[in-house]
Amino acid sequence: MSGGPGLPQERRLVTAVPGPESQARLARKQSLVADGVGNALPVFVAEAGGGVLVDVDGNSLIDLASGIAVTTVGNAAPAVVRRVHEQVDAFTHTCFMVTPYDGYVDVCAELADLTPGGHAKKSALFNSGAEAVENAVKIARVATGRDAVGVFDHAYHGRTNLTMAMTAKNMPYKHGFGPFAGEVYRAPLSYPFRDGLSGDEAAARAVDVLDKQVGADNLACVVIEPILGEGGFVVPAPGFLPALASWCRERGVVFIADEIQSGFCRTGDWFACDHEDVVPDLVTTAKGMAGGLPLAAVTGRAELMDSVHAGGLGGTYGGNPVACAAALGAIEEMRTHDLPARARAVGERIRGHLEKLRAEHPVVADIRGRGAMMAIELCVPGTTEPDAARAAAVNAACHRAGVVTLTCGTWGNVFRFLPPLATTDDLLDEAFAVVAEAFTATA
Incomplete structure (x- = not known):
């Protein structure tokens, strides 16, 4: 069979x-x-x-x-299988940082086209969602010259040391694995079932915590899942995300949307941010992007992405050619079948x-x-x-x-x-x- x-x-x-x-x-x-x-x-x-x-x-x-x-x-999926077979027949790896290949660049072109916003965008490819989140924070820190990272109650961002610090839930993700990376601060999320607040009210509450406990001048970025994943599929009240993104923009804080679970058609649009026309500065993606093969990305404003020195981003397997072929096949399936x-x-x-x-x-x-x-x-x-x-x-x-x-x-x-x-x-x-x-x- x-x-x-x-x-x-x-x-x-x-x-x-x-x-x-x-x-x-x-x-x-x-x-x-x-x-x-x-x-x-x-x-x-x-x-x-x-x-x-x-x-x-x-x-x-x-x-x-x-x-x-x-x-x-x-x-x-047929397009994924076809493209993966074609790529495996050609070559399985060179390391993009050693000798580049078209598949990596083609995936970056698709990400520039599909992610929210019409501005000039660039991407860097990685293996896992946690890697993408960690590299997004690195980019934000270099671009702003600031250290602090704002995250939210009930968040899940990964299992590396920094992303464990950013994740809210102790068991099983954090228990016994500390000490964790510093300069991570947690604000209250909009959780309509439990707090009964409007989006604007919940955003004002979150901003107040970030202002008082961290200070906008110290914040490199705010990282948020537009719809929580592991934290319970919480959909923030309407207006929460736009208000938060606006506050970040006014204060020079990089707004990072973690679309690792919610991206690539899952929520009924290409990205969950699209539902309220929120345009993040950086977007992290993984999971549904490559039809089951390990691939992740940070995509964002070209000037932010280019703030990191040459060699500061990458990884041996990041943007592996077979995984890139799978992503191009998955995106083909998404478009073909709407x-x-x-x-x-x-x-x-x-x-x-x-x-x-x-x-x-x-x-x-x-x-x-x-x-x-x-x-x-x-x-x-x-x-x-x-x-x-x-x-x-x-x-x-x-x-x-x-x-x-x-x-x-x-x-x-x-x-x-x-x-x-x-x-x-x-x-x-x-x-x-x-x-x-x-x-x-x-x-």
């Missing part, structure tokens, strides 16, 4: 999940892979395509995770299912998100007290029934739904019927 889009798009259970073959391989994994590398669902995947994952026991699982927003165009529109349609369909769920289960306290980046927050009915235990129970029930789901949020009480945009409507409907059954079974 072969994976890719030709794989039957169905949920099929032939064993328990995980099945005996996965369990046998899990035992081998436990003897060879560090315990610190966990698994949300311990099934070993043999092939994948469209909206399904097929494990080594022959179970076909509906994928509502996309490898945490990576396989937006689906696994093994995936922003598809994400909007997927979001409407998911929201309909979630509204029915909330009507039947008062533990569903909030529905939020945009496009194919949707979430529900679970709380003890009639309160805002997080119900992480119920989230864990529902999550386990979904896994047993053959649907791959993910929880997230500062308190572990949020479900995030990230289906590949190649998923069919029928498959989505079946997946959310399983989710509804899991809520009923755990009531």
Whole structure:
């Protein structure tokens, strides 16, 4: 058998999940892979395509995770496969810093065209989202001559030392790994379900903290996810992001949008910032950009990007030619199939299912998100007290029934739904019927 889009798009259970073959391989994994590398669902995947994952026991699982927003165009999308094969046949690596190649420059051209704003832009390519965030901060510090970095409650920016400092959640991302990088300051985010503030009110609160605790003259940059990822898919109240970006612009603070999880069609537009016409100075991207291959980028105003001395940005594998080919294939798929529109349609369909769920289960306290980046927050009915235990129970029930789901949020009480945009409507409907059954079974 072969994976890719030709794989039957169905949920099929032939064993328990995980099945005996996965369990046998899990035992081998436990003897060879560090315990610190966990698994949300311990099934070993043999092939994948469209909206399904097929494990080594022959179970076909509906994928509502996309490898945490990576396989937006689906696994093994045709244009990605074609371009990767062509590139592998030519060469796999030279290191762009040694001898350059067109693929890297072609990806930078696409980023200049697609990211928000009509100004002159340049990019630098890296391997992971954390690398991109860390390099964006480096660029901002050189460009401004300042040191301080402003971040927000519930943020997630990565697992390197600097990005751990920027990340809000202790367990499992920061616990025991300190001391962390200094000059990182945290401000309150707009969290409409919990603070009830308008966007302007929440922005004024955040700016007040940054002004008083740091001082705008000391801030190199403010880094924010336009829609939070690991922090719970929180969508700031309308006006929050524009007000924050305006404050940064007036005070010479570099405004950095971390679009690593929300970028590349996921929210129903090319980037989440586009929903309120926010134009960041720098944008970090990764995840959905390259159809499953490791690639990340910092894209921004040409004068900011050029502030760093030659040799100050880069990395051995950054902008690897095969990953660049995959990105060009993924972007081709996004354009050919109008995936922003598809994400909007997927979001409407998911929201309909979630509204029915909330009507039947008062533990569903909030529905939020945009496009194919949707979430529900679970709380003890009639309160805002997080119900992480119920989230864990529902999550386990979904896994047993053959649907791959993910929880997230500062308190572990949020479900995030990230289906590949190649998923069919029928498959989505079946997946959310399983989710509804899991809520009923755990009531």
